Amino acid sequence: MSMRSSVTLICAVGVFALLGPCSPQLSSAQVAVTITTAPPPLPIYEQPPLPAPGYIWTPGYWAYGPEGYFWVPGTWVEPPAVGFLWTPGYWGWTDGVFVWTPGFWATEVGFYGGVDYGFGYPGSGYAGGYWRGNNFYYNRVVNNVTNVDVHNVYTQNVTNVTVNQVSYVGGPGGLKARPTPQEQQLARGARHGPTPAQIQQRASASSRRDLLASVNHGKPQITTTARPGEWPGSAPLHASQLPKPPPARPAAASAPAAEQAAARQQAELQARQEQQRAALEHQQTQDHASFSQQKNASQQAYAAMERAHQQQTHELQQRQSQERPPAEKPSQQAHASHQPQQPERHPGGG
Secondary structure, three states, X not given: OOOOOOOEEXXXXXXXXXXXXXXXXXXXXXXXXXXXXXXXXXXXXXXXXXXXXXXXXXOOEEEEEOOEEEEEOEEEEOOOOOOXXXXXXXXXXXXXXXXXXXXXXXXXXXXXXXXXXXXXXXXXXXXXXXXXXOEEEEEOOOOOOOOOOOOOEEOOOOOOOOOOOOOEEOOOOOEOOOOOHHHHHHHOOOOEOOOHHHHHHHHHHHOOHHHEHHXXXXXXXXXXXXXXXXXXXXXXXXXXXXXXOOOOOOOOOXXXXXXXXXXXXXXXXXXXXXXXXXXXHHHHHHHHHHHHOOOOOOHHHHHHHHHHHHHHHHHHXXXXXXXXXXXXXXXXXXXXXXXXXXXXXXXXXX
């Protein structure tokens, strides 16, 4: 069937407009887009490293727009409140059409169609981690927690409920999962919609032609982002994205005094720049934490905060790039010129 299937809007609103920003309560009857073409299989991808403690992985999914399905990359997200877990949205076959049921935040993980999203979402429940007090504990078996200083980790093997890439439940070729009584009860309780960061992630994805299934044939090149909005090849959004320089090499004890002084100045410059970068990263992390606690925070407010972060990061990067390391001293050049020359090598050796 054609990717450009007819679209029916339930309640005459889009999926994320229906959910609203960070904190609205949802009813179990609220669903959004329905179409007549099955979504593509889920792509296989690797999870990017955890950017900081407290983030929770939200898997990628196929959304639907005016030009058909498009991929929304999986990303690490700060939950709207301590104790909340993410239930992914899913596509389901109902009365001859595909219906999207949006994801939500709650203190338990609900039904997500039996879809094996991976990374702790094996088709039912969540095995990626749990809350203990104000701290989130990560299952290192399914989470990439190798590059960040996080001590709240444990090891637990995960058995997938479904072992395939099918992205919908019901209908021809679909999964056969059904919600448990507990999941049905959770669906009738208080739930919270996607955060502004998640809304922005979807909005950004919808504007990229390379994420359209009709363009990438169901195999997007960009499958994940480290955080919402941190797209590959774009200008750094946060200070955490700035590259760290390699450690400054100390001068040899026998080196001239000028060379040793230059090496010390280089080390001091790098230490000072790293302190500046760490301070800005801490400030931006605090901004995210404060924003996630706000009630009824809007997507526009989140976008404004991220624009400010990108400007701060750009200014720091520009300022530091203009801070040149000490120039090589003439004595260093003279010292280097008296070093014995290595014999010239030719093809074939000798």
